[in-house]
Amino acid sequence: MDFQSAFDMLWHDGLKVKLKKMGIASKIYTYIENFLTGRTIQVRVGKELSNKMELTNGTPQGSVISPLLFLIMINDLPDGITNTGITLLADDSCLFKSGRKLDVIIRYIQKSLNALAEWCDLNGFKISLDKTVAVLFTHRREGIESTLKINDDYVKVEKKAKFLGLVFDSKLTWKEHVDYVVDKCKKRLHFMRAIAGNKWGASKAVLLLIYRSLIRSILDYGAIVYDSMSDSNKQKLDSVQSQALRIACGAARGTSTVALQVDMGEPPLQLRRLQLQLQYAVKVRAFEDHPASKVLQHH
Secondary structure (H helix, E strand, O other), rough: OOOOOOOOEEHHHHHHHHHHHHHOOOHHHHHHHHHOOOOOOOOOOEEEEEOOOOOOOOOOOOOOOHHHHHHHHHEEEEEEEHOOEEEEEEOOEEOOOOOOOHHHHHHHHHHHHHHHHHHHHOOOOOOOOOOEOOOOOOOOOOOOOOOEEEEEEEEOOOOOEOOOOOOEEEEOOOOOHHHHHHHHHHHHHHHHHHHHHOOOOOHHHHHHHHHHHHHHHHOHHHHHHOOOOOOOHHHHHHHHHHHHHHHHHOOOEEEEEHHHHHHOOOOOOHHHHHHHHHHHHHHHOOOOOOHHHHHHHHO
């Protein structure tokens, strides 16, 4: 789900009510109130300026406390949704429900969508139907076309959805995400080629730093999730690493990938994915109230 112009739609009066409910008063409340009120906006066309309009919604862009105020505004959203799971990260949100019977899942999701729409009406938000999609994750030949609605409008049904930088396809093969990552890395590989040279250009150390900063960071993001993909998809990512290391050390085409990894001190991506999984598992086990603590429980 996507909130339309989320930060620009933040309702000042509603935020003040929620601040008081949280016990925020005295000088802090006065500071936030003064921070939001009295702000104006103008439109310039050429040398002409429009009349000033006072803003009653929205938080200033670039301000340090604007994201915090937005989080306070949406903090009570999960309270009204009890039938399904929900994740919130700023203005990116997701409803999810699993089960064996599709009709039961749809009924619960629809109840949550109704509660979400009612919450948006009360708090001055609007859901962007263009960016909101529904995906059915299953290997069965079932469908949910024209089933879920937000108010009187149907939710688009697609075979994939991008959430927090990861592309989830309906069968969780991760092929769509791997293609997205490879395409993103190609531009950075072209950049490495442009500044590399045997007698000129960046040194091996600089090129390796560029790989680790601009390419490996993309390959690592979400790796603990999509490590369940097929070997063919993993080979596509391995190819990206091999190309980058070959450019960094100036090796010829056909050079062994293992030799490149040894020369540059870079482990295979499979080992990096395992390392990231172990680090994340240790982090989860270190906090009893970690949101993902159930993942490591025995089933």
